[in-house]
Amino acid sequence: MVNVRTMKPIPPLLANIEEREVLRKIKKQKLYLLALLLPFILFIIGFEIGPLVAMLKDSFYADDGIQVTxxxxxxxxxxxxxxxxxxxxxxxxxxxxxxxxxxxxxxxxxxxxxxxxxxxxxxxxxxxxxxxxxxxxxxxxxxxxxxxxxxxxxxxxxxxxxxxxxxxxxxxxxxxxxxxxxxxxxxxxxxxxxxxxxxxxxxxxxxxxxxxxxxxxxxxxxxxxxxxxxxxxxxxxxxxxxxxxxxxxxxxxxxxxxxxxxxxxxxxxxxxxxxxxxxxxxxxxxxxxxxxxxxxxxxxxxxxxx
Structure with missing residues (x-):
């Protein structure tokens, strides 16, 4: 790897450290974005997927709500x-x-x-x-x-x-x-x-x-x-x-x-x-x-x- 500012080669050990630091920041950013999406995900599960699953389950019951049919x-x-x-x-x-x-x-x-x-x-x-x-x-x-x-x-x-x-x-x-x-x-x-x-x-x-x-x-x-x-x-x-x-x-x-x-x-x-x-x-x-x-x-x- 080469330092863009000085155009000098970067030692392998230092290059690995910088690469790990960049990957860590990217991972941290993804976790932060996922945390921001968590309320929306819970909303989708509670008001979209939940009722859909319940409707699908109830459709296979008889009128008494007990017998599967x-x-x-x-x-x-x-x-x-x-x-x-x-x-x-x-x-x-x-x-x-x-x-x-x-x-x-x-x-x-x-x-x-x-x-x-x-x-x-x-x-x-x-x-x-x-x-x-x-x-x-x-x-x-x-x-x-x-x-x-x-x-x-x-x-x-x-x-x-x-x-x-x-x-x-x-x-x-x-x-x-x-x-x-x-x-x-x-x-x-x-x-x-x-x-x-x-x-x-x-x-x-x-x-x-x-x-x-x-x-x-x-x-x-x-x-x-x-x-x-x-x-x-x-x-x-x-x-x-x-x-x-x-x-x-x-x-x-x-x-x-x-x-x-x-x-x-x-x-x-x-x-x-x-x-x-x-x-x-x-x-x-x-x-x-x-x-x-x-x-x-x-x-x-x-x-x-x-």
Missing amino acids: IQQYLTIFKSKFYLQAIQNSLVISLFSAVTSVIIAVIAAYSFTKFSQKIQNRLLMIANMTSNFEGIPLSFSYIILLGNNGLFTLLFSKLGLDIFAGFNLYSWTGLILVYIYFQIPLAIMLIYPSYQGIKKQWKEASSLLNGTALSFWIHIGIPVLLPSIAGTFSILFANAMGAYATAYALVGSNYNLLSLQIASLVSSDVSLRPQLGSAMGVLLAATMIGAMWFNERMMRRIRRDLR
């Missing part, structure tokens, strides 16, 4: 009612995720056409809107577009039957509300990927007689694909687990997986927590499967882009 899962797959709940949740999650991603891709691109100051304000509004969901969002829609909502009565008095065939408390209204709270989150996730599209790429494409459409087909969209795929999986999982929004808007009138789980766990009429735990495990497995599929797709896309 897989009857709860058999009950779900043999019941048309519960299978319909899974199907409805998958349909609304897929439809809202796909629609929100398409709208978010266009909206995020439009953001880039404004000045940086306006972009920051638009992102701030999108961030605020992404946190507006659940019961407050459903209540706002009821006030505005319900049977006696502000816009419904206003357009009716003006003789404009815009909402004549629209029912907020139907499947269409539920999808509309889902899409509304999904779009701002999708914009926040997709917008940063546009910063990776360099201006030089557009200029090079133009010099090679490429059109704007060909640029986006061959360069722009492939660059955005990993972000779009990741956003889709997040939106899908977000819609699958949504409960408060659907409950506040339609109550138990529509058969969704999250509503059935809540009914089985907290209902005074049909209290079956073990069956609810089994449905919760299926819900978690569905979301984990979607995220795993998304990860595989993102790896393949990145490999093809190299």
Whole structure:
């Protein structure tokens, strides 16, 4: 080893001592950082892993909570009612995720056409809107577009039957509300990927007689694909687990997986927590499967882009 300041060789014994000192400092720093992460690790174990393990364990018990069995899962797959709940949740999650991603891709691109100051304000509004969901969002829609909502009565008095065939408390209204709270989150996730599209790429494409459409087909969209795929999986999982929004808007009138789980766990009429735990495990497995599929797709896309 050589001393950088004097450019003279360092004796082997002294070099070993300095190397040990550096390793000791690095080890001490890692322990310090690990100690700082300890509260977060305990939080994850207590509020994420703990309930998940308890739910998985309870799903293999009978209704009496004593006998170990897989009857709860058999009950779900043999019941048309519960299978319909899974199907409805998958349909609304897929439809809202796909629609929100398409709208978010266009909206995020439009953001880039404004000045940086306006972009920051638009992102701030999108961030605020992404946190507006659940019961407050459903209540706002009821006030505005319900049977006696502000816009419904206003357009009716003006003789404009815009909402004549629209029912907020139907499947269409539920999808509309889902899409509304999904779009701002999708914009926040997709917008940063546009910063990776360099201006030089557009200029090079133009010099090679490429059109704007060909640029986006061959360069722009492939660059955005990993972000779009990741956003889709997040939106899908977000819609699958949504409960408060659907409950506040339609109550138990529509058969969704999250509503059935809540009914089985907290209902005074049909209290079956073990069956609810089994449905919760299926819900978690569905979301984990979607995220795993998304990860595989993102790896393949990145490999093809190299």
